[in-house]
Amino acid sequence: MKSALIIGSGLGGLSTALRLSHKGYDVTILEKHHRAGGRLNLIEQDGFRFDMGPSFMSMTYELDELFNSINEKNPIELEELDPLYQVFFEGKEKPRLIYKDLQKLQEEFKDIEPDLANKVDKYLSRAGQFFHDTEDKVVKSNFNNKLEYILKLSRVPLKHLPYLFKTMWSEVDKTFKSEEMKIIFSLVAFFLGSTPFQTPAIYSLLNYTEMRHNGYWKVKGGMYKMVEEILKILERNGVKIHYNTEIVSIGNNNSKLNEVIDQNGKRWTADIIISNSDAASFRGKLLGRKNYSEAKLDKMHWTLAPYTIYLGVKGKVDKLMHHNYFLGSNFRGYADTIFTSSINPQKPYYYVNVTSKSDQTAAPEGHENIYILCPVPDLRFKKDWSDKEELAETLISDLSQRTGFDIKNNIVTKRIMAPDDWANTLNLYKGSGLGLAHDIDQVGAFRPSNKDEEFSNLYYVGASTTPGTGLPMVIISSKLVTERIEKDYATLS
Ligand SMILES: Cc1cc2nc3c(=O)[nH]c(=O)nc-3n(C[C@H](O)[C@H](O)[C@H](O)COP(=O)(O)OP(=O)(O)OC[C@H]3O[C@@H](n4cnc5c(N)ncnc54)[C@H](O)[C@@H]3O)c2cc1C
Structure with missing residues (x-):
C-alpha cells in the first residue's frame, strides 16, 4: 500500500x-x-458559534462530484439563498436586496435602474458563455507546461478575447446606469484580489456563478459541518490526523x-x-x-487580508440578514488605496454574516452571533496591528449607527482576528486571505x-x-x- x-x-x-x-x-x-479545516474553520466562545472564514458556498455540484467520486452520498445539507444578500449604501437608510430572480431584482431597483432584468440577462448570458467555454478546457485541466496551457487557451472561442483587455468596470459602466448597480456587479473583483478598475472583464463569470448558474448556498448547521462530515468519512477510511x-x-x-x-x-x-x-x-x-x-x-500579487470580528450580542438586530454588505462612499478612491494603505481605513467597506438568523443553535436564545469581515491590506503594507482595537471600534460604531441597534453596549463576547493572527494561525502568506491573486x-x-x-x-x-x-x-x-x-x-x- x-x-x-x-x-x-x-x-x-x-x-x-x-x-x-x-x-x-x-x-x-x-x-x-x-482543529481541521484551515480557513474553513470554527470559533466557539461563551455559548456562541461562528464560521471563522468562509460563509457561503457556490458551485455546489463540486461537492456532489467529490462525494460521488468516493461512492458516498453527499452528507452536507445546503440551503440556497434568495435574496443572495442585502447591501447598505452610505447615506441611504434602506438597504437594497439582491435577488437571483431578475424580476424581483428589477422591482427592487426600479427607481434608479430602468429595464434592469433585460440588462442583467444580457450581461450574465455573455459571462455564462465564457464560463462554460473555459470551465473544462482551462479551469479543470492539468498543464505540464506553459505551451500546453496556451494551446488549450487557444481553443477558447476568439469572441472572448476582447474581454481580456477590457476591465470589469468598463463592462459594468457600459451596462448599467446607476452607480449602485455598477458597484454591486463589480464587488466580486475584490474577492479575486484586485479592483474592478484593474480586473479583466472575463471575471464577470463570477457574477454569473453567483446570480444565475448555481447561486449562493449556506450550510445547514454552519459551514463547519462540511469539515465535520468529511472527518467522519476519513476516520472510517483509517486516515490519521496529527x-x-x-x-x-x-x-x-x-x-x-x-x-x-x-x-x-x-x-x-x-x-x-x-x-x-x-x-x-x-x-x-x-x-x-x-x-x-x-x-x-x-x-507577486496577493489577495487582500481579512480583518475579522466575532461578536456575541444580546438582543436581535432586526435590520441584519444572513449576508449583509456595508459600503462606504468614494468607491474609486477606496479601490485605489485599499491594497496598499498602511493605516486603518476610516470609512471601511465590510461584510456582516449572522447565522443565528436561521440557526437557533449558533447563539443563546435572544442573542445574535455577528461576524464582521473587513478586507484590509496585507502585512507587506501594514505590518503592525497593535492598534487592532481601533478598527473594531470604528466598525462596531458604524454598524450600530446603520442598523439602529446599540451593538457596543450589548456585546457579551468578542474576538478579533487581524491579518497577523490569520498569518500566524494558518501560515497564510503575509496574512493574505485568499492566497495568490488571479x-x-x-x-x-x-x-x-x-x-x-x-x-x-x-x-x-x-x-x-x-x-x-x-x-x-x-x-x-x-x-x-x-x-x-x-x-x-x-x-x-
Ligand atoms: C475570511 C475569509 C472568508 C472567505 N470566504 C469564503 C466564502 O464565503 N466562500 C468561499 O468559497 N471561499 C471563501 N474564502 C476562501 C476559502 O476559505 C479558501 O479558498 C479555502 O478555504 C482554502 O483552502 P485550502 O485547501 O487552500 O487550505 P487552507 O484553508 O489554507 O488550509 C491549509 C491548512 O494547512 C495548515 N498548514 C499550513 N502550513 C502548514 C505546515 N507547514 N505544517 C502543517 N500544517 C500547515 C494550515 O494550518 C491550514 O489548516 C474565504 C477566506 C477567508 C480567509
Missing part, C-alpha cells in the same frame, strides 16, 4: 485525503492548528522528498507528500527555492503548479495552486492533484 502524507487540513487537503484514501492509499495528515504539528523544514532528500520535519524535530516520511500549505510560500520558506524568495513572493500572469500554467519542479513525489493542493481560490476551486484542485498522482503512480484500487 502506498503512503501519502498531506501537510495541512484545509478543504483542499481534506478532499485530497478523501480521494486518496478511497483509492487505497495509507493517508496521514499533519496540521499546524488544533494536530499541533507544523512542518518547519525538510530532511535529507535526493530526487524525492524523503522526509519532512516538524517543530519538535520529528521526521515524517511517505511515498508521496502533498502540501496543502500555500503552494508559493511553501516552495520559498521550506524548500528554499530562489523563484519564491521573500523578495520574489512580495512582488491576474492573467498568475493563473493556469502561470500559477504555482500542483506538481513540484524538482521532487518527483511532491505535490500541492489548495488556494495558491491551480485552479485558484475559494471552496469549490480547492475541491477541483484536489481532483486535479489526485489525477496527477494517479498518472504518476499506479492506481491501487
